[in-house]
Amino acid sequence: MENRKKVAFYTLGCKLNFSETSTIARNFNDEGFDRVDFEEVADIYVINTCSVTDNADKQFKQIVKKALKINDKAFVAAVGCYAQLKPEELAAVDGVDLVLGATEKFKITDYINDLSKNDMGEIHSCEIEEADFYVGSYSIGDRTRAFLKVQDGCDYKCTYCTIPLARGISRSDTMENVMQNAAEISAKGIKEIVLTGVNIGDYGKGEFGNKKHEHTFLELVQALDTVEGIERLRISSIEPNLLKNETIDFVSKSKTFVPHFHIPLQSGSNEILKKMKRRYMRELYQDRVSKIREVMPDACIGVDVIVGFPGETDELFLETFNFLNDLDISYLHVFTYSERDNTEAIDFEGVVPMNVRSKRSKMLRGLSVKKRRHFYENQLNTKHTVLFESENKEGYIHGFTENYVKVKTPWNPELVNTLHEIELTKIDEDGIVRFNFINEPVFS
Structure with a gap:
């Protein structure tokens, strides 16, 4: 057996970046790499960058240093928004070997021929006008919820924002693909899906590369409500002008979309x-x-x-x-x-x-x-459903109610990724809410 190469990932920025990192990681897996934590020794470190704040720019350099401290011979690749906007800047950072823009990041394994270090980061980035195709993605593995990407890019011209320059025009996944990804997530036993994108309310535009809306956001929401095995669906950020009354009404009556x-x-x-x-x-x-x-x-x-x-x-x-x-x-x-x-x-x-x-x-x-x-x-004193997270934080397990109240109870691994009816009782000193189980959970 030859030694399989190891790859580690670090994600800066939004839920959309997390979903895309997960998809890139699965591509590496298909090519025979093993994914390890960023704190572990890896042959390749991939950093998915963000350009929304100044801080994200500065963080990048620190993360590169951190990777090279773990393995100074590691191959370091930068992908994502900042890599599209300022590839030369990232390529010049000491220790960076490869910089991939918006269209290239999903083909990263094609660009890694050998893992020898470069004197200067090699850049492959497109003119953003070329980012007119859609790559579906979702994140799983590190959470009890999955981020499901349904849309990418933005046609809005907000005067402070670089996202259209980093991600290109608004375009959407096909309904069929979204439903297939949701079914795959469900099959892995994940209970909650968070819909994500750059401007998800614009869903339906640019399917098949055109500007005609093939489906509306409401139709997407209605279709996803039928996915078997998913207990909760959450709409992430949505522009106020694209959040229609029909969608709000549908969520209020939905069996899986949460308030x-x-x-x-x-x-x-x-x-x-x-x-x-x-x-x-x-x-x-x-x-x-x-x-x-x-x-x-x-x-x-x-x-x-x-x-x-x-x-x-x-x-x-x-x-x-x-x-x-x-x-x-x-x-x-x-x-x-x-x-x-x-x-x-x-x-x-x-x-x-x-x-x-x-x-x-x-x-x-x-x-x-x-x-x-x-x-x-x-x-307080109202009944809710909680979905428990997978982390032991100082002896407590945390979870969120359907309406996003953060709760905690003493750690019990059997609660991880399970849903329970609870009544909220008091707010702790740390601002997190305590509760009583309505029916005490029975563990095997």
Whole structure:
């Protein structure tokens, strides 16, 4: 038996990246490689990069160093968004041997002929216009839930965003393929699927390489609701203008879609939303939240918001703060605006000083803690279903209710990847909720 080569992966960024890393890992497996943890000695380290924040750029160098510390002769490959946007920059990082852009990353095994180190990273990246085909993917193996990619790319032209430059035009998987991937996930005993993509509400566009919508997002949701063996389906981030009443109504009656929505807002000021070239005003956002609350009073609603966008005065920031404070939402993901090359916003006037951005970020993070606490308090003494995760964290096992309340109980490996009816009882000091089992679980 010849020694099988070992490959390890590190993923930066979003759920979509995690799903794609998993697919790339399965390709390596098919080519005779064994996957190992990133902390272990490997022959190849693959880093799936992200370009959304400045921090992700800096992290890349640290991860390369970490890999080479484990094995200084290892072959290091960079793929993903940052690799598409700034391949030369990544190729110049000490120890990087291969950089693959948006269309090449799924064919990585074709580019690895021998594993000898290069003096300079070899680059294979396309013009982003060539990224017009679709590669389906899903992540499994490290979680009790799977991320299922249904869409890629984006046709929106938000002035702060590099994702269209990194991932190309909006395009979707075929319904048939999505259903097949969902069935494969189900066959592996995974209980929850999270739908992911760059702009999933745009699903159906660009199937077979055209711009006509073959299917709508609602049709996708309706089809997935019929997959056998999946207990939960979760919609990840969806644009407010693409989240239609019909979808909200369907989720409220669905047997598997859970009452949890994550809806990017980015700013609570209409003036800033216009500068960002978002496709809605705050009134529409408010309307979406009200509609969800009307049919699913206990739904969890998460919000993305950016602070420190050029032109965001104190008054306009307070408009955002007050808008969010008054809105019946459950938590915030707060992003500090960072300048990105080749975006419109980089030339905008009214640059907000870094210390002010930081202060605003802190204020909104504080608001998020308050909102989550309020949401959890409202859920106490109510009954829910929990799906337990697979990690032992300091003697506890954690899980999430269908409406995304985080709970914990003393570690028991037999609870992993199982669903149980519970009643929420109190919020612990760490902000995680304690509960009672409605029927005590019986273990073999």
